[in-house]
Amino acid sequence: xxxxxxxxxxxxxxxxxxxxxxxxxxxxxxxxxxxxxxxxxxxxxxxxxxxxxxxxxxxxxxxxxxxxxxxxxxxxxxxxxxxxxxxxxxxxxxxxxxxxxxxxxxxxxxxxxxxxxxxxxxxxxxxxxxxxxxxxxxxxxxxxxxxxxxxxxxxxxxxxxxxxxxxxxxxxxxxxxxxxxxxxxxxxxxxxxxxxxxxxxxxxxxxxxxxxxxxxxxxxxxxxxxxxxxxxxxxxxxxxxxxxxxxxxxxxxxxxxxxxxxxxxxxxxxxxxxxxxxxxxxxxxxxxxxxxxxxxxxxxxxxxxxxxxxxxxxxxxxxxxxxxxxxxxxxxxxxxxxxxxxxxxxxxxxxxxxxxxxxxxxxxxxxxxxxxxxxxxxxxxxxxxxxxxxxxxxxxxxxxxxxxxxxxxxxxxxxxxxxxxxxxxxxxxxxxxxxxxxxxxxxxx
Amino acid sequence: xxxxxxxxxxxxxxxxxxxxxxxxxxxxxxxxxxxxxxxxxxxxxxxxxxxxxxxxxxxxxxxxxxxxxxxxxxxxxxxxxxxxxxxxxxxxxxxxxxxxxxxxxxxxxxxxxxxxxxxxxxxxxxxxxxxxxxxxxxxxxxxxxxxxxxxxxxxxxxxxxxxxxxxxxxxxxxxxxxxxxxxxxxxxxxxxxxxxxxxxxxxxxxxxxxxxxxxxxxxxxxxxxxxxxxxxxxxxxxxxxxxxxxxxxxxxxxxxxxxxxxxxxxxxxxxxxxxxxxxxxxxxxxxxxxxxxxxxxxxxxxxxxxxxxxxxxxxxx
Numbered sequence: 001x002x003x004x005x006x007x008x009x010x011x012x013x014x015x016x017x018x019x020x021x022x023x024x025x026x027x028x029x030x031x032x033x034x035x036x037x038x039x040x041x042x043x044x045x046x047x048x049x050x051x052x053x054x055x056x057x058x059x060x061x062x063x064x065x066x067x068x069x070x071x072x073x074x075x076x077x078x079x080x081x082x083x084x085x086x087x088x089x090x091x092x093x094x095x096x097x098x099x100x101x102x103x104x105x106x107x108x109x110x111x112x113x114x115x116x117x118x119x120x121x122x123x124x125x126x127x128x129x130x131x132x133x134x135x136x137x138x139x140x141x142x143x144x145x146x147x148x149x150x151x152x153x154x155x156x157x158x159x160x161x162x163x164x165x166x167x168x169x170x171x172x173x174x175x176x177x178x179x180x181x182x183x184x185x186x187x188x189x190x191x192x193x194x195x196x197x198x199x200x201x202x203x204x205x206x207x208x209x210x211x212x213x214x215x216x217x218x219x220x221x222x223x224x225x226x227x228x229x230x231x232x233x234x235x236x237x238x239x240x241x242x243x244x245x246x247x248x249x250x251x252x253x254x255x256x257x258x259x260x261x262x263x264x265x266x267x268x269x270x271x272x273x274x275x276x277x278x279x280x281x282x283x284x285x286x287x288x289x290x291x292x293x294x295x296x297x298x299x300x301x302x303x304x305x306x307x308x309x310x311x312x313x314x315x316x317x318x319x320x321x322x323x324x325x326x327x328x329x330x331x332x333x334x335x336x337x338x339x340x341x342x343x344x345x346x347x348x349x350x351x352x353x354x355x356x357x358x359x360x361x362x363x364x365x366x367x368x369x370x371x372x373x374x375x376x377x378x379x380x381x382x383x384x385x386x387x388x389x390x391x392x393x394x395x396x397x398x399x400x401x402x403x404x405x406x407x408x409x410x411x412x413x414x415x416x417x418x419x420x421x422x423x424x425x426x427x428x429x430x431x432x433x434x435x436x437x438x439x440x441x442x443x444x445x
Numbered sequence: 446x447x448x449x450x451x452x453x454x455x456x457x458x459x460x461x462x463x464x465x466x467x468x469x470x471x472x473x474x475x476x477x478x479x480x481x482x483x484x485x486x487x488x489x490x491x492x493x494x495x496x497x498x499x500x501x502x503x504x505x506x507x508x509x510x511x512x513x514x515x516x517x518x519x520x521x522x523x524x525x526x527x528x529x530x531x532x533x534x535x536x537x538x539x540x541x542x543x544x545x546x547x548x549x550x551x552x553x554x555x556x557x558x559x560x561x562x563x564x565x566x567x568x569x570x571x572x573x574x575x576x577x578x579x580x581x582x583x584x585x586x587x588x589x590x591x592x593x594x595x596x597x598x599x600x601x602x603x604x605x606x607x608x609x610x611x612x613x614x615x616x617x618x619x620x621x622x623x624x625x626x627x628x629x630x631x632x633x634x635x636x637x638x639x640x641x642x643x644x645x646x647x648x649x650x651x652x653x654x655x656x657x658x659x660x661x662x663x664x665x666x667x668x669x670x671x672x673x674x675x676x677x678x679x680x681x682x683x684x685x686x687x688x689x690x691x692x693x694x695x696x697x698x699x700x701x702x703x704x705x706x707x708x709x710x711x712x713x714x715x716x717x718x719x720x721x722x723x724x725x726x727x728x729x730x731x732x733x734x735x736x737x738x739x740x741x742x743x744x745x746x747x748x749x750x751x752x753x754x755x756x757x758x759x760x761x762x
Contacts, residue, residue, distance in 0.1 A: 020469045080621055083604045084597045086650045093469050095648060107625040111607075114627040250479075251486040253512075269482055271629070300478055300510040312479055325486050348625050362630050365486070423630045430634040432625045 019236050020093040024082075024112040026155070027122035028147035029101040032168045036122065036206035037085060037098050038063025040228065043213035044087045063206075080105055082112040091232045101147055106395040107348035110154055110435055117236045118162040118199070119155040120227065122206075123148055123183060126169045130182045142186040143382075150381050152196055153397065154346060157437060159417060162199035162234045163191075166227055170220060171205035180220040194384055199234060202227045239309035240416045244334035245275035245283070246409065247315065248364025248418070249327045267298060267314040268323055273364065273418030275331060277313055278306040285321055286328040286337060286409055292317040326366035330409055335419075337407035342376065342439045344413075346397050349426060349433035353392040353400070359433060360425040361402065369405035370424065376400060399439065413437035470657055473649055477504070478511040479629065480608060480645035484590050485511075485518045487633040488641070491590040495521035495548070497537030498708045499665055500594030503654050504646060505544065506663050520547040522591070524579050526571040527554045528689055528711040536666040551582040568689075572710045580616045583640060590633075590641045598650040602754035608647050614638035620754065651706070652731045659724035668705050669727070671720050676701050682715045 025033040042063065083098040097112030113119060123144065132140045155163050165187050170176040180203045191198045202211055203220045204227055210216035213228045224230070250270035281294045297307055298314035307313035315329060323329070347353050353372060361370035378389035378398035392398045413420030422436040481504075484491045493508065495501045508517045521541055525534075541548040553571045556562040556578045564574070583591070597604045607623050609631045624632055633641065646654070658665065675686040677696040683703060684690055689711050692698050703716035704727070721727045 019472055081605045081623055083601070084648065085604065086598050086648075108623070111625045111627060251482045253516075271479055300474070312475060312482075360634070362632065364630075365483075417628065421628055421630065423625075423627050423632060425632050425634055430632070430636060432627070432632045435625070435627050 020095050021118060021231060021234055021236060022095045022097070022116050023118040023120060023231060023234075024097040024099045024109070024116045024155075024160075025120045025122060026099040026109050026113070026151040027101055028124065028127070028145045031101060031122040031124040031127075031148075032206045033098060033101060033122050034064035036120075036166065036168065036204070036212065037083075037096055038065075039206050039209050039212050040096070041085060041087055043209060044089055044228075081108045089228065089232060094231065099151075101151075103147060103150070103395050106150065106154075106346075107432075109151060110158070110346050110348060113151075113155050113158045113160055114435065116155075116160050118164065118231065118234045119151070119160045120164045120166050120231075121148060121152050121155070123165055123167045123187065124169050125167050125176075125179050125183055126172050128183060128186075130179050130186075131175075142182060144186060144190055146381050149190065149194075149384075150395070150397075152191070153194060153379070153381070153384075156194065156196045157344060157346070157397070157413075158435070159237075159413065161237050163196055164199050164227070164230060164234075165201045167201065167203045168206050170203050171208050171210065176203070177220045180222065200224065200230050202230060240274040240418065241276065241309045243274035243309075243411065243416045243419070244331035245277055245281065245329075246273045246331070246335070246416070246419055247271075247277065247283075247313070247329040248273055248366065249323055249325055249329065250365050252323065252325060253314070265316055266323070267316055268329065269312065269314045270365070271312045272307050272309050274309050274416050276306055276308045277315060282332050283315075283317070283329040284332045285323055286330055286335075287406060288322045288327070290321040291332060292319055292321050294318075326364070328364060328366070328409055335409035335411070337409045338441075339404050339407050340373065341402050341404065341408075341410055342399060342441060343402060343422070344397065344399050344437045344439055345392065345424070346435040346437075347392040347394060347433065348435065349429075349431050350394050351426060351429070351431075351433070352394070353398075353424075353434065355390065355400075358427060360427055361404070361422045361436070362425065363408055363410070363422045364418065366408070368408065370422075371403045371405075373401040373403045402436070410438045412440040414440075467660070470653065470660060473646070473653055474507060474510070474657070476648065477507040477645040480643065481508050481511040481592070483629075483631060483633075484592055484643050484645075487631070488590040490586060490588050491519045491592065491643075492522040492549070492586070492588050493517070493519055493592040494594070495523055495537065495541070496594075496709070497523075497533040497540070497666060498594070499654055499658065499663075499669060500596065500646060502540065502663055502665060503649075503657055504592065504594045505540065505546075506657075506661055507645065509544070515545040517544060517546050519592075520549050522582060522586075522588075523548065523550045524575045524582065525550050525552040525554075526575060526710045527552060528571060530666070530668055530705075530708055530711060530714075532666045532668045533708050536664075540664070549582070549586070551578050551585075553578045556581060568712075570710060570712045572713050576616070583616065588640060589635060590643055592643045592645060594646055595644050596649050596651070596654070597644075597647050606644065606647070608644055609633060610642040610644065611635075612640050612642060616640070618642075652728065655724055655728045655731050659728055663724075665724075666708065668708065668716075671702050671704050671722050671726075673700050674703050674716060675699070676703060676716065683718065684715055685711070687711055 025036055080100055085096040087094050099109040099112040130142055167180055167183050170180055173179045184201050187201055203222050204211045211226045215226045248270050249268045253267040277297055279294050279297055284291050294315055295318040296316040355372050355375050358369055358371045361368050375389050376399035377386035378396055380387050389398055411419040420438040423432055424434040424436055426433045553562055553574050562574045562577050595603055607626045611624055675698050676683040677692045677698055686692055686698055701718055702720055704719040704721055705716045708714055721730050
């Protein structure tokens with residue numbers, strides 16, 4: 001045993017401090033996301049000596065260089081793809097997805113948001129026309145940048161549990177108090193119009209570290225927690241437990257030994273998408289429509305038990321039924337499989353979505369062909385209003401009707417993440433083209 | 446930098462111990478098992494890259510949980526530079542045998558004999574040349590998915606990589622054009638000749654790995670724990686004295702208490718000074734380090750800011 005052991009209390013080491021918070025930082029280009037993350041890493045003492053030495057430029061520490069790790073990013077001074085970073089405080093462990101701000105790389109922001117418990121949307125105070133009240137006799141409407149709106153909307157659509165605005169670079173403004181007040185109002189007005197619940201609006205200086213890890217007292221009239229204190233208390237994503245049981249079959253384990261075969265048993269492994277599973281439950285298999293009873297439930301350690309949404313389980317049924325990878329085990333009578341869905345799509349591919357085209361769609365572990373029957377509308381990011389569209393270009397959000405080659409059990413994404421989410425894949429390029437969020441069927445009728 | 450004195454080893458840790466929770470290890474294990482099963486189900490000819498190092502041993506432990514002992518549904522693949530620590534290769538072979546797994550070894554020296562790898566000079570590190578041998582093995586076995594133990598906390602280019610990382614027919618990573626990775630809906634579609642690199646422990650940190658090793662009693666090659674070894678100090682690193690890495694003129698050989706934080710090619714891997722004798726000790730020590738795993742141990746990554754990115758573009762894993 002090394003001598004270091006004695007310096008720590010062993011109960012402190014093995015106490016459970018809960019799950020990690022996965023959060024993203026997003027917002028427009030140059031709003032200071034990479035600097036903010038660099039600041040969080042430095043102030044939480046996560047950055048190690050050699051890494052800090054690697055970001056010295058002309059005697060100055062450039063915090064943004066801690067995350068922009070690709071040579072193309074350093075050449076262009078922008079973030080292209082998500083950088084994942086890890087740090088912890090006395091209270092909690094964090095996984096950060098540093099999302100790119102540039103519109104061209106919205107797909108990478110969506111990637112990061114789909115796995116996040118929280119989103120910190122950065123707002124650059126120096127870029128907004130917050131000062132003027134009246135111009136040419138009319139009251140000036142304080143406009144947020146398009147990427148602020150787009151990233152907030154996308155985070156909201158993707159059901160990121162908590163959305164936090166961090167108003168940055170206030171240290172560079174003379175009347176910072178007034179700026180923060182007006183920008184806060186603009187953010188609140190926008191969030192209300194978009195139906196977005198806001199977990200907090202925090203004034204910060206990422207460069208100077210004000211209100212990032214520690215509070216900067218008596219500044220701009222803000223008396224709330226620092227950004228990090230706020231993040232320490234945010235909830236992790238709530239699993240869809242209240243929804244009836246649904247289970248996409250990921251992998252079928254077949255036993256080759258004679259003893260196992262004589263029992264005719266196969267184990268269906270996968271992650272419980274909603275509800276929970278325990279022995280004795282009746283299930284319907286999609287698409288074969290057969291029914292069976294759950295005989296046994298296994299976990300990784302292969303102990304029989306109840307498994308809840310969000311966790312992997314192995315399910316053994318009481319009799320031989322036709323089940324393969326991609327099929328779903330569902331609570332009987334709880335779902336009505338459909339051949340057509342209306343969905344909101346975040347279009348991510350450079351090739352636009354075209355009505356009439358056929359794509360691959362993936363739900364759970366099931367691939368089906370999906371045809372774009374029609375484009376309902378497109379969201380105007382500025383006005384939040386729907387407008388007509390004949391195609392969806394990269395980085396736009398719109399509603400479409402998809403005709404499915406085979407029936408799927410779906411629920412609105414707002415009710416169930418797993419049953420309400422699909423991806424579309426281009427059949428020619430194999431690129432992931434869209435995030436698909438199922439709408440309530442009646443909403444767009 | 447890492448050549449610390451014994452007194453410094455006694456300093457209290459600079460990091461808070463709060464990160465030592467079990468719930469987050471359960472969540473990481475769950476994610477890893479899910480990905481390992483996805484690879485087994487979604488691909489026709491997957492393989493698991495297995496070096497005998499700690500990350501690949503953690504991967505194997507998770508694979509045992511995913512599939513049961515003796516049932517891992519893919520072969521293990523080792524790209525051998527010929528410059529290995531004997532303790533590691535011995536442990537690699539022992540572990541593969543215990544698990545009843547098929548172990549495929551392909552060697553850089555065979556590529557050199559074929560003429561597909563040419564060294565600039567005999568002493569050159571063979572680390573970067575592994576890419577050539579790896580791509581040759583992919584072609585030979587027509588692998589469509591290669592599972593690796595890389596972690597995003599290792600290096601800045603790794604921090605950017607997807608869990609399912611698409612590679613073109615030249616094995617190249619295209620960092621500017623990565624596929625979006627939404628929820629756990631992994632797009633595993635491939636054109637002929639392409640493949641995926643899959644990183645199930647992407648979200649683990651060095652500390653998570655050690656905590657897991659401690660919790661699950663994962664066995665490791667002995668050189669991960671404290672032992673006496675002949676070393677020389679060179680540019681802040683402790684360079685092991687071996688036949689391949691002899692002392693240079695004017696350097697003093699010392700015997701120090703060391704352990705390896707990472708193992709790889711002998712010519713590029715350095716130990717750190719340590720008295721840590723078991724995984725619990727290493728967990729405590731990892732909490733107090735002030736130099737990253739690569740910064741403390743790798744001679745080859747210091748040459749260029751983007752060296753990992755460049756190698757990955759060339760097909761390195």
